[in-house]
Amino acid sequence: MDALKNFIDTISSPQLFITATIIGFFVVMHYVRFFTKTPVFLTFLGLFTTFFLVSLTDDHFRKIVTLPDNVPIVGMLFLIIFFTWFSLRKGVDNDIRTEKGEPTFEKSEANEKLFVWPNLVYTEFLCMILATIVLLIWALALQAPLEEPANPTISPNPSKAPWYFLGLQEMLVYFDPWIAGVVLPVLIIVGLMAIPYLDKNKKGNGYYTFKERKFAIVSFLFGFLVLWIFLIVIGTFLRGPNWNFFGPYEVWDVHKVVPSVNINLSEIIFIKWFQTAMPRFWFTREIFGIILVFVYFGLIPIVLAKTLFKKFFMEMGAIRYGFLMMLLLTTVALPIKMYLRWLFNIKYIVAIPEYFFNI
C-alpha cells in the first residue's frame, strides 16, 4: 500500500495529470457512445469512488479532502461527473432515435400540455425539501471554519483565493496576473455571453443531442471541465505551500524546494541560438516573441479560414469567425503555455518588464 502511494506521489505532476485529462477528455468525446453506456459509466464511477474511499485511509489525503471548505468541491466533483454522463447520455439516446427516424424524446412529449399544479409545483416542492434536508445535515455535521483573527503581518502558506477562483490562481503559474487575473476572466465572461451569437447552428435547440452540435459541445466542455473544474481540483487538493505541486498522499512540506529554471524566449533565441548578448532596446529584444504572438492570433485564423474552417468562415461571416477564433485561440493558449513551460522551461514568450507586459 505504502509503496503504491509513494509511486503515485512520485509520478504525480501537473504534466501527467493535465496531459492525461486532456487525452482522456478527447477519448471520451470521440467514443462518447461507448463511454455513456450505463455499465461503462458505472464501472468508471465505481473505480473513481473506490480510489476515493481507499485514499481516505491516508492521513494527509483525508485531512485535505475533509477540510470543511473543501468538502463542497468533493461533492461538486461527483455531481459534475454524474451530470456530464447524464446529459451526454441523453444526447446520445436522442441521436440514436433520430438516426432511426424517430422524434427525439423531448419532441415526443412537446405537444402534451400538463397543468403546472400539481405536476411542476410538486416537483419543485420536493426539490426544495430535499435541498433543505441536505443543507441542514451538512450544517449540523460540519462547522463553518474560523481561524485566527485577521493579521495583516502573518500570511498563511499557502494563501489561497476562494475555491471557485482557484482555476485562475492555477493559471497564475503560467501567465502573469494581468492575463490570468484580468484578461482571462473578462474573456471568459465575454465569451460566455457571446455563445448565443456565435453558434449559428439551428439544430439542437431545446433537446439533448451530441451529434448535431459536436463542435459546440466539445469546445464548451473542454473549457468547462478541463480548464475550469479540473484546474480548481488541482488548485484545491494538490497545491500546497508556495503553490508547489504535491501528490495526493504527499505531506505538504513548507520547505519543498522546486528548482526554477525558467527562461524567456528572447534569452533562448539570443543567448542560446545566436550566442550574442541580449539587445538593449526592448523592441529588438522581444521582436521574435511579438511576431510569434501576431502569427498566432493573426495568421492562424486566416490560414484556417482558407483551409480547415472554410465552411465555418462562410457560414459565420468574418466578424463572428474572427471573434470565435480569438476566443478559441485564447483558450488553447493556456495548455500551449503549459506545455512550453514543461517542455522548454519557457517563462515568457514576450517579456517587457519595463511596462509590466509579459505574455
Add this chain to the structure above:
Amino acid sequence: MATAPKKSLWENFRQSQIWKSIFRHGKPTDKRNRSLVILSNVFLHLHPVTARKSGIRISYTWCMGGLAFFIFLVEVITGVLLMFYYRPTAEYAFSDIMALRDHVPLGIMREIHRWGAHAMVIAVWLHMFRVFMTGSYKPPREFNWNIGVILLVLTLLLSFTGYLLPWDQLAIWAITVGSNMARATPFLGHEGPGASFLNIAGVSLVHSGDDVRFALLGGRFVGAATLLRFYILHCVAIPLAAAVLMAVHFWRIRKDGGISTPV
C-alpha cells in the same frame, strides 16, 4: 342512528372565513381551480398555468435554476439573521462571529449560510451546464442566457465579498490573493501593462493609492475600509442587483415561450 359523514377539522378549516379570505379558489383538483391556484398567487404565478410535458420533466431541467433560486432565498433569510449579530468593523467583526459560535443556542445559521453559498455557486454552474447542453441559449433565448451570465458573475461576487466578513486569517488572505490581481489590470492597475503611459510630465496618474485595487479595497491593503465596503456590497448592493436580474430572468423565460422545447 345514521349520522352525516363528519367533516375533518381540516375540511372545516378550508370552509372558514379565514381560509377563504386568503385563497379564493376551491381545491385544485379540477381544471378551473388548478388554473386559479397559479393565477391568484403572486409567487406561483411566476409559473404558467400549463406547460409542455418535456419542459416539466426534472430529467430535462434538473430543477437546477429553481434550486439556485431557492438557495438564494435561504441565503437571504439566514443572512438577515446573521446581520443581527454582526458588526462590520475591524474591532468587532471577528469577536461577533466567535460569539455567534459560542453563545447563540442552536446556532447553525452561519453554517447554513456558508454551505449554502458554496451550494449556490455549484447549482448555478450546473444550471448553466444544463442550459448549454439543451441548446437553450439559441434564439429566442439569447438575451436570457446573457442575463444568466451576469447572474453567474453576481453569484461569484456575492460569495467573494461574503468570504471576507468573518475577518479571520482565512478571510483576509483569500481576499488579498483574490484582489491582488486587480493591481495588474491593464492601464487601471499600478502594476498593469500600460499604466506607466498614463502620466503627466512624469507624474504617474495610476499608482497604488488610486488604482482599481485601491477603489475596490478602499485602501492599499485589505483593512477596515475594505470590510465595510464588502459588507455593504454583500448585504445590500449585490443582492439587490441579483434580485432584480432574477426577476428579469424569470420574466424572460415566460416571454421567450417557456422552457425550451424542440422547434
